[in-house]
Each structure stands twice: as C-alpha cells, then as structure tokens.
Amino acid sequence: MIGCPGSICKYFIYYVIVYLLSCFKLIRKSRTAIAGQLIKQIWSHSCYLSKNKGSCLKRPNDLVTSKKLLFMVSKSIQEALNKQVQMEAESSQAYLAMASWAEIQPGLEGVTNFFYQQSDEERVHMLKLLRFINERGGFGMVPALAQPIVTFKSIKNVFEEFLKHELKVSDSINELVHLSLSEKDYATHNFLQWYVNEQMEEERVARTLNDKLEMVGDDKGGLYLFDRDIMNYRGADGKK
Ligand code: OFO
Numbered sequence: 001m002i003g004c005p006g007s008i009c010k011y012f013i014y015y016v017i018v019y020l021l022s023c024f025k026l027i028r029k030s031r032t033a034i035a036g037q038l039i040k041q042i043w044s045h046s047c048y049l050s051k052n053k054g055s056c057l058k059r060p061n062d063l064v065t066s067k068k069l070l071f072m073v074s075k076s077i078q079e080a081l082n083k084q085v086q087m088e089a090e091s092s093q094a095y096l097a098m099a100s101w102a103e104i105q106p107g108l109e110g111v112t113n114f115f116y117q118q119s120d121e122e123r124v125h126m127l128k129l130l131r132f133i134n135e136r137g138g139f140g141m142v143p144a145l146a147q148p149i150v151t152f153k154s155i156k157n158v159f160e161e162f163l164k165h166e167l168k169v170s171d172s173i174n175e176l177v178h179l180s181l182s183e184k185d186y187a188t189h190n191f192l193q194w195y196v197n198e199q200m201e202e203e204r205v206a207r208t209l210n211d212k213l214e215m216v217g218d219d220k221g222g223l224y225l226f227d228r229d230i231m232n233y234r235g236a237d238g239k240k
Pocket of ligand 1: 091166
C-alpha cells in the first residue's frame with residue numbers, strides 16, 4: 001500500500017467527504033425543484049381545463065415556462081382591454097338592434113343593411129381584442145351584455161344614437177392608449193393604433209350621415225335617396 005503522509009492524507013479524506021456531501025445536497029435540491037415545477041404545471045393545466053376558468057384569470061406566469069407567457073399584459077391592461085371587449089360586443093348588439101328596427105320600417109333596406117354590416121364589424125373588433133389578450137398571456141373574458149336600445153323615435157334618432165355611441169367608444173380607446181403608454185406597454189400601444197384609425201373613420205361616417213339627414217329634414221324624396229345611397233359609405237366588401 002502506498003504510504004500517505006499523515007496531514008496530507010487527512011486533508012484528502014476531508015475534501016472527499018465534503019465533495020460527496022455537496023453532491024448529495026445538489027441532487028436533493030434539483031429533485032425537489034423538478035418535482036415542484038411538475039406540480040405547478042399540473043395545477044395550471046387542470047385550472048385551464050376546469051369549467052371555472054374565471055379562477056384562472058391570474059395566469060401563473062412565474063410558474064409556467066411556456067415562451068408565450070414571457071411577455072404578459074399587466075393586470076390593469078388586461079382589465080382595461082377586457083372592458084373594451086365588452087364595449088365592442090355592446091356596440092355589435094346596439095347596431096344589431098338598429099338594423100332590426102330599420103328592417104321593420106317601410107323602405108329602409110339600405111339603412112337595414114348598413115347596420116347589419118356595422119354590427120358584424122363590431123363583433124370582429126371584439127374578437128380581435130379578445131385574441132390579442134390571450135396572445136399576450138392574459139385571459140380574454142366573454143362578457144355578459146345589457147340589452148341595447150331597441151326602439152327609436154325616428155331614423156334621425158337612430159343616427160344620433162350611432163354617433164353618440166361611436167364618440168363614447170373613441171373616448172374609451174383613447175383612455176386605453178393613454179394607459180398603455182403610462183405602463184410602457186408598447187406592444188398594446190401599437191396594437192391599439194388600429195382602433196384609433198378605425199374610430200376616426202367611424203366618427204367621420206357617423207357625422208356625415210347625421211349631416212345628410214339634417215339636410216333631408218322631413219322630405220320623403222330625400223329620405224328615399226339617403227336610404228339608396230347609404231351603402232356607398234361602405235366599400236364593395238361591406239367595409240367602410
Ligand atoms: Fe368598434 O368600431 Fe366603432 O365602435
């Protein structure tokens with residue numbers, strides 16, 4: 001047996017023991033971490049598969065390693081975007097009610113089609129928001145909706161409500177843009193630019209149509225022409 005001077009031998013044995021102990025500690029630590037991660041993953045999946053998705057509103061971004069969740073919207077942005085989802089859905093309902101009212105009035109086919117298409121368009125705006133929220137690691141919630149105004153005093157009254165509603169939506173979009181800037185959420189800010197442009201266009205159309213109705217007054221011939229021409233305010237594909 002090779003001899004080993006007393007002090008060197010002692011140190012050697014000491015280092016071997018320390019080394020073995022730290023290896024053992026490390027193994028235990030990583031096993032615990034892996035198990036913890038697994039439990040968290042299972043929790044988050046079962047939460048999303050459960051019926052009560054509301055309880056999953058707070059996505060456990062610190063727990064889930066999916067790449068998609070690395071850039072999450074903040075809680076306040078998510079809430080504001082979900083409010084806007086509700087507003088777009090309510091817009092769709094409001095214009096659907098206008099279309100239905102116009103449809104049972106004599107001779108308003110143009111106005112009827114205009115509002116049916118407007119209603120469809122608002123639904124698309126809602127979907128766009130909903131999917132953006134999900135894409136950004138949030139949870140787009142489908143909202144409960146209040147019943148819109150369903151009867152109107154006159155065709156003029158319908159278009160006044162149309163403009164009023166669009167102005168309210170524009171205010172809401174502006175608030176959202178402001179919030180995204182104050183939170184330095186430039187992705188949401190960029191996304192919202194589409195809505196800013198859309199609102200400018202919708203306000204323009206609503207104002208023009210109100211002005212035209214003001215000009216027409218009680219003239220039946222004028223109303224006939226208004227109804228015939230209203231679809232010119234939309235492109236061939238039904239978009240404005
Ligand atoms: Fe959604 O575009 Fe106006 O309201």
